[in-house]
Amino acid sequence: MPKQEDEQLHPLTALVKNESGVLSRLSGLFARRGFNIDSLAVGETDDPKYSRMSIIVKGDRDVLDQVVKQLNKQVDVISVKDLSTTSHVERELSLIKVHATTENRSEIIELADIFRAKVADVGKDFVIVEATGNADKVEALEDLLEEFGIEEIARTGRVVLERAEKKESDR
Amino acid sequence: MAGSQKKEKATTAMKERTEEDTESGEMEKKMSGARAVIKGIEEQGTEVIFGIIGGAIMPIYDELGKSEKIRHVTTTHEQGAAHAADAYARVKGEPGIVFATSGPGASNLMTGIANAYMDSSPVIGFTGQVATPLIGQDSFQEVDVRGMSDPITKHNYLVMDPEDVPSTVREAYHLAQTGRPGPIMVDLPKDVQTGELTWPDGKYEADEFEGYEVDDGFDEASVSELAERLASAENPVVLIGGGIGHAGASEELMQVVQKLQLPVASSLMGLGCINSHDPHFIGMVGMHGSGPANKAIAKADFLLAVGTRLDDRITGNVDKFAPHAEVAHIDIDPAEMGKIVQPDIPVVGDAKKVLARLRDELAGEKADIDGWWSEIKDWFDRYTPEVGGDESVLKPQKVVTALNELTAEETIVTTGVGQHQMWAAQYYEFTRPNQLITSGGLGTMGFGFPAAIGAQVAAPDRPVVSITGDGSFQMNIQELTTAVREGLPVTVVVLRNGSLGMVRQWQQLFFENRLVETLIDDGTPSLAKVTEAYGGKGITIADEKGLKSGLEEALNYQSGPSVVECFVAEEENVFPMVPAGAANEDFIMGENDA
Numbered sequence: 001m002p003k004q005e006d007e008q009l010h011p012l013t014a015l016v017k018n019e020s021g022v023l024s025r026l027s028g029l030f031a032r033r034g035f036n037i038d039s040l041a042v043g044e045t046d047d048p049k050y051s052r053m054s055i056i057v058k059g060d061r062d063v064l065d066q067v068v069k070q071l072n073k074q075v076d077v078i079s080v081k082d083l084s085t086t087s088h089v090e091r092e093l094s095l096i097k098v099h100a101t102t103e104n105r106s107e108i109i110e111l112a113d114i115f116r117a118k119v120a121d122v123g124k125d126f127v128i129v130e131a132t133g134n135a136d137k138v139e140a141l142e143d144l145l146e147e148f149g150i151e152e153i154a155r156t157g158r159v160v161l162e163r164a165e166k167k168e169s170d171r
Numbered sequence: 172m173a174g175s176q177k178k179e180k181a182t183t184a185m186k187e188r189t190e191e192d193t194e195s196g197e198m199e200k201k202m203s204g205a206r207a208v209i210k211g212i213e214e215q216g217t218e219v220i221f222g223i224i225g226g227a228i229m230p231i232y233d234e235l236g237k238s239e240k241i242r243h244v245t246t247t248h249e250q251g252a253a254h255a256a257d258a259y260a261r262v263k264g265e266p267g268i269v270f271a272t273s274g275p276g277a278s279n280l281m282t283g284i285a286n287a288y289m290d291s292s293p294v295i296g297f298t299g300q301v302a303t304p305l306i307g308q309d310s311f312q313e314v315d316v317r318g319m320s321d322p323i324t325k326h327n328y329l330v331m332d333p334e335d336v337p338s339t340v341r342e343a344y345h346l347a348q349t350g351r352p353g354p355i356m357v358d359l360p361k362d363v364q365t366g367e368l369t370w371p372d373g374k375y376e377a378d379e380f381e382g383y384e385v386d387d388g389f390d391e392a393s394v395s396e397l398a399e400r401l402a403s404a405e406n407p408v409v410l411i412g413g414g415i416g417h418a419g420a421s422e423e424l425m426q427v428v429q430k431l432q433l434p435v436a437s438s439l440m441g442l443g444c445i446n447s448h449d450p451h452f453i454g455m456v457g458m459h460g461s462g463p464a465n466k467a468i469a470k471a472d473f474l475l476a477v478g479t480r481l482d483d484r485i486t487g488n489v490d491k492f493a494p495h496a497e498v499a500h501i502d503i504d505p506a507e508m509g510k511i512v513q514p515d516i517p518v519v520g521d522a523k524k525v526l527a528r529l530r531d532e533l534a535g536e537k538a539d540i541d542g543w544w545s546e547i548k549d550w551f552d553r554y555t556p557e558v559g560g561d562e563s564v565l566k567p568q569k570v571v572t573a574l575n576e577l578t579a580e581e582t583i584v585t586t587g588v589g590q591h592q593m594w595a596a597q598y599y600e601f602t603r604p605n606q607l608i609t610s611g612g613l614g615t616m617g618f619g620f621p622a623a624i625g626a627q628v629a630a631p632d633r634p635v636v637s638i639t640g641d642g643s644f645q646m647n648i649q650e651l652t653t654a655v656r657e658g659l660p661v662t663v664v665v666l667r668n669g670s671l672g673m674v675r676q677w678q679q680l681f682f683e684n685r686l687v688e689t690l691i692d693d694g695t696p697s698l699a700k701v702t703e704a705y706g707g708k709g710i711t712i713a714d715e716k717g718l719k720s721g722l723e724e725a726l727n728y729q730s731g732p733s734v735v736e737c738f739v740a741e742e743e744n745v746f747p748m749v750p751a752g753a754a755n756e757d758f759i760m761g762e763n764d765a
Contacts, residue, residue, distance in 0.1 A: 017381075017382060020329075021317055021318075021321075021329065024318065024321065025321045025327075028321045028322055029321075029322075032322050062509060062513070065509060066506065066509070066510060069505050069506035069508075070506050072505070072506075073504070073505075073506050074326075074382075075325075075326040075346065075382045075383045076326075076382060077382060078381065078382050
């Protein structure tokens, strides 16, 4: 079992078959082996036969090692890569519904601008801010919006992709 | 046998039609999903299927009835069919096939599938499912077979298109028996069974299988390092598991062992992979392992673990397992490396190939561990348990010893789970791989008797003995019907002690003798009489005097199953024993030792 102080977040990317039952089998694997998953995001790739999974694993190196090996054992998994020490791009999208009044609406929009976030929708007493970036940035914006009153929030979880240049130089 | 004769008659009527079909290749190419399942199974050379018919799998059974190549053994409960298929697979060294209907048929299989998963046995379960439009509607006899079997299968399928049946059957066979073997479930909705498909042209190439690859190689540099370290070790120990049997690696193992005169300990699953009479064998390791095996591993400076996943029954307190040893671990499953014990030298590969290479690497080495052997021999002198008692009480250990003496060397032994299982492991001398068919990982009470049925079907010419307890036997006693119907001469030896003995032993040792719900004699019928009622041979043994003749009578009975009900000393417990959480070397030799 992992020692608390060694626990870190590790981004993994996995190419999996895009078939029904795969997500359930793999998320079940994490649960039954007691792996601590911080976030899990899945979407179809350019080839509809496959999906790409971005998995953020919490744990020490031994735990990470087991997660990778157990995933690799699965027939539905084509490949798994640990991106912890590999140059990669990481993004998370967050939709934040903030309570707004006519007085403070422009202040919220200004704040969103600083974070290069967009305003996705405006209502009589709310604004939906759409923020994209790494998790730290999104969380920082959330913290600032907190004082206006966040009504609801929806996050995609982190999606990760290895940088192409790095891959070339690896060869 | 009665069963197969009946089937012969039934299939004669179908013979002409089947021949007609094969003559005109055109007709054989277009077929139903149900026919494709049977054709796919025939293509793999499978001769026996275990199972029970039911509504949602009727089209497949209808096609099975027309097959002249496959014998079907109907069991009395689906769990029995799954265990029988598991044992069949272990004895035959090929996938064991089990059929069940949807809903309860499929859910009844699950214990058997989980058992096969834990013991890496290549069982393939085909289940009927409600028709695709009815899936997800809580239809009659609907259960999510794929969801239920996710955590207990190597892989599983829900086939939604008849055209996918041929490739699915082929994939299932390939997956079940390559790499680390394991169970596969194939769920077949009724309309997929009745729907039409065209059987694909050409031969199936197993390696064109995306997402699954079996690496034939291994890291040779690691094996060189392993050879060097092993040869220079002063206190080396080899620990083997069931993987030696799966890989057929006993010969290569013994060549390595003889080269360096290495002591060999075994897990429960590895018993027989080294002949118990071999002087290098130092016994079973772990919770009820031998004193010498547990002491040797505790003192070892080098541990070579092969084909074992080092589970908790082997390691005991893992922090105190082989504390002084450099560990080399050979296993075909990369995920076993570092799962429990972080090896210094991990070698992922087939045990047979890796050990052959290791043997070659050791060619120039000489054995030089006489001092280590004299220490091990001292442990044998100190820690050989005594089975006391006079002739008036029947000691369960003596039943196993007598059985060991009376049975031929090619005998297959199956067990349930509990005290009798450990006595079988300790007192029966296994001489060949897969001779002991037991539930090692899941610990499934009730495994032994249906496993004996599967083993006897797989090996009609070998004697099959099931050593079991009154608790375990009654968990699948209904399979007497199957054994009688099929005329299988299995011998069941019940060590009847009126209790769920292993749990009672724990209550005595660790729960201040509070025997809560472990005494089961009240209500347990005469198992000999029950057997007679089913149409088998029932024999009762109450003391040591009647032991030999009673066992002989049962072993000689060939017309069907025989059950020897041995009323054994009720208070007898299993020793040595490592208390939970303790280091393996701190085993106790008896109640007074605790």
